[in-house]
Amino acid sequence: MSGMVWYAKHLLSQKDISSELTLIDNIIILLIQFVLFIYLLFIYFSGSLFHNAFAESPVFDQIFITDEEITNQRNDWVQTYGNDSTQLMSDYTNLLAVDYLSDGKTLDATLWLDSNLENASTYSQPLKRIRYGMLIAIVSLPPTSGYNGANYNYYIESVDGKWNEYLYQLSSTGSSALIESKTNYTESFGGHIVGPGYVKLRLNLSSINYPSAYGLSFYTAESFKSNEIRDFTSWIAIPPATLDILTEPETIVIRQGETQIIPAEIKTPFSNNVTNIAFDNGTDFGSSGLNVSTQRIHPPVFEVKVSPQTPVGVYTIPFVASVLISTTNSTGSTSTPATAPVDTVTRVIDPEFQVSKKYPTIGHITSPANLTIDVLPPLTINEIFMAFWDTYATPMAIVVSGIVGVLLTFVVEHRRSRRKHKKI
DSSP: OHHHHHHHHHHHHHHHHHHHHHHHHHHHHHHHHHHHHHHHHHHHHHHHHHHHHHOOOOOEEEEEEEOTTOSSGGGOOEEEESSOOTTOOOGGGOEEEEEEEEOSSEEEEEEEESOOSOOGGGGGOTTEEEEEEEEEEETTSOTTSTBTTBOEEEEEEEETTEEEEEEEEEOTTSOEEEEEEEEEESSOBTTBEEETTEEEEEEEGGGGTOOSSEEEEEEEEEEETTEEEEEEOOBEEESOOOOEEEESSSSEEEETTOEEEEEEEEEOSSOOEEEEEEETTBSEEEETTEEEEEEETTTTEEEEEEOTTSOSEEEEEEEEEEEEEESSSOSSOOOOOSSOOBOTTTOOBOHHHHHGGGSOOEEEEEEEEEEEEEEEOOOOHHHHHHHHHHHHHHHHHHHHHHHHHHHHHHHHHHHHHHHHHHHO
16 A cells, blocks of 8 residues: 555656656747747848948049040030020039049049139029039949939039939939939038039948949039030949950960060950050060060050060060940940930920930040060970971871881782782
8 A cells, every 4th residue: 555655656746847847848948939039030120231231332442533635624514405605614513633432331532623712602693503423334234224324323412502412313214213312401411522622422332232343424514594514524434443464375475586466355344345555665565675566456466576685584564555435335426316205294304314315425444454475595406396296296107107008008919919920
């Protein structure tokens, strides 16, 4: 009887332990599920934050460009509206130079103007608007997208002394979408500074989705009543492109006293349309009896001449090449479409789409590059023989074998024929 009592007590104690373990297990499972739930919520709500934290466009140091191709800065205006410019073309929109840089998150640009004094009244004249901006072309998008190759239009604008900021996305359909805007500012804001002889712009690259490669055309605009003029720069490649050169053969090896014609390809991620090649001495390079000249610009062909007196060694020939870039399929001026796009709601032609026919469509990448040439001594008699043997040994062996085979066949047949005649 006592044994039965002990067994019953033992079962009850085991049951208590089992129920206690089950409770602890359930608590642990609930805690794990709660932590997993919180983690998933964190990932869901902060995914975009992580994306923005790590997304980045190309980073590059400060670059300075000038309007070198135009000798008289007042002659490169573009009339975008009307036909009267007597109240326009002021020093405040005469664009002389631009410098720009990026940390991958923002693009900072300084537009250098012909004005050297700060005069706030210029920006508050009735019926006058002054604009400072940049066109942006995204390389990953087709050339037919946007307004004449431009995918975004970013600018600040002064109207009656008030500053406004706009970023528009442009579509080839003739419509634009407002991405960001700030209006009615009475003084500098958000990193934009208008000073004597300069304007500083700052674009948050997250607003255009951190492009990995893009083009820029900076501009100024000035309008009075129904007339407007603009001053554009040519298109600039971002990131600043370096030139890659490929030659045929890949390694240029030439011997003293020889001349070689070397086809080449000069390219960038944006274009391989070479428009100019210049050496330090002009159109060709000459030193120590080594002469390199350009026989053709596009596609490039170089002629390399080495005199018998040129010292043996490896030579690095520096040159500068320019490559044409284009935001449209054609490098010429774009034609006006037969039917201009009309907004389906307001039935009004988008004015900026009409202006875009006068946007610049080309630019140039100019960058240094090098040709590497290995000059060797002339071939010795032994090397000439070995080269001849390496080239012709196998064909000669085949020909000689064939001749020997024919001769042996002839000799065997001749001996058989003589033996037959002797037996007769």
